[in-house]
Amino acid sequence: MVEKSLDLIDEKLDFDAIISTTRERALKRAAEIDNKAKNGEKIGKLAGVPFIAKDNFLTFGGRTTAASNMLKEFETPYQATAINKLEAEGAICVAKANLDAWAHGSSTENSDFFVTKNPHDKTRVPGGSSGGSAAAVALQMAPFALGTDTGGSVRNPASYCGVVGLKPTYGAVSRSGVIAAASSFDQVGPITKTVEDARILFDAIRGNDSLDATTFFDTQNIPRIAKEPLRIGVLRSLVMKDGIDADMRTSFDATLEKLKDAGHTLVDIDIPLASPALAAYYIINFAEVSANLARYDGMRYGHAASAGGGSASGGRGNTLLDDYINARTEGFGAETRRRILLGTFVLSSGYIDAYYRKADAARAALRREFEKSFESVDVIATPTMPTPAFTIGEKSNPLAMYLEDIFTITANLTGMPALSVPMGSVLRGGKKLPIGIHFTAPHQAENVLFALGAEVY
Amino acid sequence: MSRLSRDAVLKLAKLSRLKLTEEEIEKFRHELSEILAYVEMLDKVDTKGLEPTYQVTGLKNVMRADKEIDYQAKPKDLLKNAPAVEKNQFKVKRVLQ
Numbered sequence: 001m002v003e004k005s006l007d008l009i010d011e012k013l014d015f016d017a018i019i020s021t022t023r024e025r026a027l028k029r030a031a032e033i034d035n036k037a038k039n040g041e042k043i044g045k046l047a048g049v050p051f052i053a054k055d056n057f058l059t060f061g062g063r064t065t066a067a068s069n070m071l072k073e074f075e076t077p078y079q080a081t082a083i084n085k086l087e088a089e090g091a092i093c094v095a096k097a098n099l100d101a102w103a104h105g106s107s108t109e110n111s112d113f114f115v116t117k118n119p120h121d122k123t124r125v126p127g128g129s130s131g132g133s134a135a136a137v138a139l140q141m142a143p144f145a146l147g148t149d150t151g152g153s154v155r156n157p158a159s160y161c162g163v164v165g166l167k168p169t170y171g172a173v174s175r176s177g178v179i180a181a182a183s184s185f186d187q188v189g190p191i192t193k194t195v196e197d198a199r200i201l202f203d204a205i206r207g208n209d210s211l212d213a214t215t216f217f218d219t220q221n222i223p224r225i226a227k228e229p230l231r232i233g234v235l236r237s238l239v240m241k242d243g244i245d246a247d248m249r250t251s252f253d254a255t256l257e258k259l260k261d262a263g264h265t266l267v268d269i270d271i272p273l274a275s276p277a278l279a280a281y282y283i284i285n286f287a288e289v290s291a292n293l294a295r296y297d298g299m300r301y302g303h304a305a306s307a308g309g310g311s312a313s314g315g316r317g318n319t320l321l322d323d324y325i326n327a328r329t330e331g332f333g334a335e336t337r338r339r340i341l342l343g344t345f346v347l348s349s350g351y352i353d354a355y356y357r358k359a360d361a362a363r364a365a366l367r368r369e370f371e372k373s374f375e376s377v378d379v380i381a382t383p384t385m386p387t388p389a390f391t392i393g394e395k396s397n398p399l400a401m402y403l404e405d406i407f408t409i410t411a412n413l414t415g416m417p418a419l420s421v422p423m424g425s426v427l428r429g430g431k432k433l434p435i436g437i438h439f440t441a442p443h444q445a446e447n448v449l450f451a452l453g454a455e456v457y
Numbered sequence: 458m459s460r461l462s463r464d465a466v467l468k469l470a471k472l473s474r475l476k477l478t479e480e481e482i483e484k485f486r487h488e489l490s491e492i493l494a495y496v497e498m499l500d501k502v503d504t505k506g507l508e509p510t511y512q513v514t515g516l517k518n519v520m521r522a523d524k525e526i527d528y529q530a531k532p533k534d535l536l537k538n539a540p541a542v543e544k545n546q547f548k549v550k551r552v553l554q
Contacts, residue, residue, distance in 0.1 A: 074538055077530035171514040184512055210526070213519040214512065279496035290473065299549050304540030320550040321474075329476040337481075341469045342489060348472070355496070360509030362502045367510065399492055415513030 002030040005050035005094050008141045015122070016114045017135040018052070021095040025061030026050070029092050046204060047090030052136045052145040055096035056103055056179040057188075059083050066179045067111040068101040070296055070303045070331030080177025081212065082146060082188045082205045089204050097132030097145060101333050103153055103181040104289065105129050106404045107395065110335045115392055119161055121431040124389040127157030129181075133191050134161040144192045144201055150181045151281055152384075152408025154189040155420035155438060159384035162422045162434030164457065165191050166198045167408075169444050170415035171216045173202075174209035182288035185281075185412040195421060195453040202446060225447050232259060232452075233269040233377030238406070241275070245387040247426040248435055252383045255423040255437050255456060262455060269373050269380065273366045274410055280366070281409040282402055283346050283359035290343025293336065298327025306330065338398060367414045374442045379452055382407045384420040384436035388428060411440050419449040421457040460490045 006026070009018055036043050053059055056066045058076035065071045083093060100110035108116045108131025116131045118124040119138040126135040130147030134157030137145050147154040149167035158165025166189045173188040180186060190201035208215045234256065239249060260266050298304040305326035332340065346355035373380065384407060395401045411418035423437040437456060441448045466486045470477045477485065532545055541548035 077534035078528045210521040214514055214516065216514055216516060273502060276498050276502050279499045283496050299547055301538035320552050323550050324474045325476050328474050337475055338485065338488060340473045340475065341485060342492060344469050344473045357509050358499055358504065360511060361504035361507045362499055364507045364510040365502060365504055398488055399495055
């Protein structure tokens, strides 16, 4: 299986989904597991199953880059907890997938290396920021991939590539060894072919971890819930907003009708703050990004100011401060710099109350609205994205790109779990483009998502 | 919305330890102003009496046993990514000119 996976990766290089393979280590681990099996030793639930990790997971057997020039050469001294848990079950990481550098983006166009192409139409983006991971699963390179979701980065590419993507409850899966984007939003999630696979992988990676103090104690298996009628809240006002694709709405309504026919109840609900939430999300994202990236100083690891005066920024300077500035200026791409500058602004004295603290208060207000809605419904439905995959280069304005995240960011602001599953496709330029439906559930109610998701796909 | 001045962008760059070219200063001045104008819609959200949410789990004072965790990483593994190392330590430039 591992060799077949590596062969497929080589065959489909032209999609630019993969940054590097961990071939040598993967083959060695496969041989070890084969031996164990022969000797009748315990080999784990995922023994020999190959998988692909987004390149912001620290993994042995090669480099971990976050698709950034800053970490182009970085080799980790330790592995991410999620990777260790999968390895303990016998799964084998075969490759590292492309992403928007540092997970800053919604299309994988912001990778410092190359742009990943959508498996269904090479002129279009795969979504992001886990675009390489979702494309790799859609291209059958491996049965599953790991992504990270800060504002939709698992669910958005799952929708654009026609696969399943889960963002678990914040705190369900350890973030240790995941290169941080926005720490209060980041959550590890599986990208799979089926809802059942998402459930199995979620079970394999979740759990308390002493290396991440935000993980909650949760050692019991989540029970499968029996097939029962659910109350599905439909965020109608948000779905009817300008800029939401008409075909997307039609497909969304048809999927809801099917669920209604299956015995579920549809309830129109309104969460007035779901729209301004996007502003709160980006303020907090910028703030946390700028704080998290302050550690890159070119001294301990990461890109160092280049020796000699060859580079645009003048190379290695005379003082420590010169070296900081040059290392960071050379190592960070345009979108990352934009977010660092904005984060520095919203956290600077004189503005912190009006921007950052206001956004965090709005976050509390949003969560209250969601919790109130969950008094009368079990799950909330929207499309995953406003449109099918857009063409590469189409959204050159950063603000237009941010608006893509309108349906996905509320789950990160509230910490609630959410799932994107394929709900069919729309025709664009003669190509069938997949689209996804998005369900949000209350904290730790992933089982509701799996039950409903499996009915749709 | 006050549009960001050139000086404001330069100040942010200085605080962020980034160097910008003339072209970038203009570009970021425009883009940052547009993004900040957009997020100002939050002014209309009523947050009276609400505490800012900095985390969503409700966990408090999470402690772990005061025991070392064995990452199995050796000093040489931790130093191998550094640009300059001397006597098992990171080597950096002088701080004062």
